[in-house]
Amino acid sequence: MPEPGSTAALDLAAGLLASASSVAVLTGAGISTDSGIPDFRGPNGVWTRDPAAEARSNFSTYVADPQVRRDAWRIRASSEMFSALPNEGHRSLATLGDRLHTLVTQNIDGLHLLAGTPADRLVEIHGTVHRWECVDCGARGPMSEALERVRAGEEDPPCEFCGGIIKSATILFGQSLVSADLARAERAAAEADVLLAVGTSLTVYPVAGMVDIAARAGRSVIIVNAEPTALDHRATVVLLGSAAGTLSEILPG
Ligand code: NAD
Ligand code: ZN
Numbered sequence: 001m002p003e004p005g006s007t008a009a010l011d012l013a014a015g016l017l018a019s020a021s022s023v024a025v026l027t028g029a030g031i032s033t034d035s036g037i038p039d040f041r042g043p044n045g046v047w048t049r050d051p052a053a054e055a056r057s058n059f060s061t062y063v064a065d066p067q068v069r070r071d072a073w074r075i076r077a078s079s080e081m082f083s084a085l086p087n088e089g090h091r092s093l094a095t096l097g098d099r100l101h102t103l104v105t106q107n108i109d110g111l112h113l114l115a116g117t118p119a120d121r122l123v124e125i126h127g128t129v130h131r132w133e134c135v136d137c138g139a140r141g142p143m144s145e146a147l148e149r150v151r152a153g154e155e156d157p158p159c160e161f162c163g164g165i166i167k168s169a170t171i172l173f174g175q176s177l178v179s180a181d182l183a184r185a186e187r188a189a190a191e192a193d194v195l196l197a198v199g200t201s202l203t204v205y206p207v208a209g210m211v212d213i214a215a216r217a218g219r220s221v222i223i224v225n226a227e228p229t230a231l232d233h234r235a236t237v238v239l240l241g242s243a244a245g246t247l248s249e250i251l252p253g
Contacts, residue, residue: 004232005240012237014250016194016220022101024192025093026185026210030199030226031243032109034087036080041201042226059174063135063165069156076168077150081109081129082143089198090115092247102188106200106207108170123181123188125207127170136164143168182206189213194220199243202229211235222250 002008017023029039039045046053055061056075061068093103094116104123105112110130112122132146133139139161146166149157159166171177189195189210202208202223211231214221220236223229224246232238239246 001235001237004228004238009237009239010246010249013222013224013239014252016222016236017196017250020193020220021099022192022194023096023099024101024188024195024210024214025096025103026189026195026197026200026207027093027103027105027107027112027243028198028200028202029107030201031089031105032084032087032107032111032199034089034242034244035084035109035111037084037109039199041203054173057172059172062167062172066156069165069167072167073150073156076129076143077147079129082147084109084111086111086115087244089244089247090117092244092251092253093117093198095251095253101192102184104185104188104207104210106204108168123184125171125177125181125185127168129168129170131169132166133169134159134162134164134166137162140169177206185210186213189219190217192219194222196222196224197229197231197235198224198247200225200229201227202231224250 002012033039056068056072090111100121102121102123103112103117104125106126108126108129110128113119130143131140132143137159139159146157190213195210195214202211211221211234215234221234222237223232223235224239224243
């Protein structure tokens, strides 16, 4: 493997992508930090600075504790996620066009869709903050409606259909992934010529397992991240650096 971040590594990655007829992509919070959304586990991550924040991402705590829900709604109502715009990294991935097999994102910010990645090739494996869902009756709706209720004074707005607890349509700790989404992610890793993992620490399974699936199937694996990841030893090439800058070099469009 060429030295991570070297010119030889950049050239190898650009060459692998240019000659691939299908590319699977896995993204994490690191692709959106340049859009002003902090990650959780990076050096300036929300959980790194405030370990208590991790508790708010737990399903049973959210359902059991009204104070946790009031805090969650107050934070959502002022979250940078709803005003953030895609950056060069999201836009570079959208240039893959028909060569994109599937883009699997662990992000819940909706920025890949905004950047133009087609919805039918996108798997938002941890859900989206742009919708709410009821934990009791399963009703869903646009998050903007729920946030309007919060801004109008409802601290923990109940489901308008059944009176139950509502949350953002994201997968919290203690909830399972949607099995069809996981199956699509694993199939993409096995089938595409190249797996490109960007801005993820590759510590959260089963999604990080895409790297092992691709490597075992003999596919090329390119990892782009600001710091070493847990699976760098499984990669064909590792590029240490910013997601936006690196992607614009290896995917010139
Ligand atoms: P993660 O474990 O995938 O780690 C993010 C990685 O990105 C870190 O290793 C960090 O060093 C790297 N990184 C940060 N900025 C970067 C940049 N500009 N260029 C390249 N790499 C960069 O993700 P996490 O932060 O632990 O978040 C865990 C989960 O929480 C996510 O999978 C997601 O579901 C959710 N989350 C979503 C968002 C979002 O939607 N934007 C943001 C934070 C957390
Ligand atoms: Zn309901």
